[in-house]
Amino acid sequence: MKLDKHHFSSLREVQSLDNSIKGHLDIIESENARIAHLNSLFDRRETEFNEAQELLNSKRTELKSLERECHDWEEKVTKAKSQEGSAKNEKQVEALRNESETSDLEVSRLQDLQLELLEELETLEETIEEFKKFKSGFEITKAKIQGEVDQIIEKETIEINRYRERIKSLLEELPSNLKDTFQHVRKMHRFKQPLVRVINKGCEKCKFTLDSSSCDQVETLKVIQTCNSCHRLFIPFDS
Ligand SMILES: [Zn+2]
Numbered sequence: 001m002k003l004d005k006h007h008f009s010s011l012r013e014v015q016s017l018d019n020s021i022k023g024h025l026d027i028i029e030s031e032n033a034r035i036a037h038l039n040s041l042f043d044r045r046e047t048e049f050n051e052a053q054e055l056l057n058s059k060r061t062e063l064k065s066l067e068r069e070c071h072d073w074e075e076k077v078t079k080a081k082s083q084e085g086s087a088k089n090e091k092q093v094e095a096l097r098n099e100s101e102t103s104d105l106e107v108s109r110l111q112d113l114q115l116e117l118l119e120e121l122e123t124l125e126e127t128i129e130e131f132k133k134f135k136s137g138f139e140i141t142k143a144k145i146q147g148e149v150d151q152i153i154e155k156e157t158i159e160i161n162r163y164r165e166r167i168k169s170l171l172e173e174l175p176s177n178l179k180d181t182f183q184h185v186r187k188m189h190r191f192k193q194p195l196v197r198v199i200n201k202g203c204e205k206c207k208f209t210l211d212s213s214s215c216d217q218v219e220t221l222k223v224i225q226t227c228n229s230c231h232r233l234f235i236p237f238d239s
Pocket of ligand 1: 196203204205206207208227228229230231232
């Protein structure tokens with residue numbers, strides 16, 4: 001098939017359709033980014049929740065062991081006090097009193113620690129409750145947004161497919177050598193202007209200079225020519 005101006009017009013149309021496709025792909029990308037952003041927000045909260053849950057478990061264990069320890073000291077107090085009556089002399093009474101006082105101090109210290117722990121547990125439990133509320137609200141919001149996003153993507157995909165069909169039929173009508181060269185160039189420069197004109201005896205995009213005969217051959221449709229520097233495909237100036 002001989003090269004004809006309308007072949008290049010078809011290529012220009014493909015380039016312009018590709019740019020339209022890019023617009024739709026960008027919309028899809030930004031919609032997917034909305035979902036990704038939501039998910040990362042959720043992941044961050046979930047990590048905080050898991051950490052709070054783990055901390056809560058370990059603090060509960062700590063509290064139990066404090067309770068046991070405190071109970072042991074309380075028994076020591078009771079025991080020392082009950083032995084006071086059967087003490088044989090003042091020295092023994094004093095020793096028992098000392099023991100019961102020391103144990104009492106230990107009981108108070110452990111009780112204070114338990115109170116502190118209980119406060120920490122309360123804060124952690126609040127964090128966990130807040131997360132549970134956030135999670136159920138989040139799931140509703142996410143489902144709603146996901147529904148919107150799915151609809152937008154479906155609409156955009158229909159548009160893209162319409163453009164793809166048009167591109168396919170335009171390419172099918174081209175001479176195979178022009179089609180192959182264009183496809184090759186399009187792979188490298190799709191969405192980045194794969195077609196260039198000769199301006200001031202050079203590539204309009206990268207300014208690489210052509211010799212006069214190459215310039216003429218592009219304009220008179222004698223050869224299929226790509227830029228030696230950026231590898232874009234030359235089209236006649238008035239195509
Ligand atoms: Zn170039």
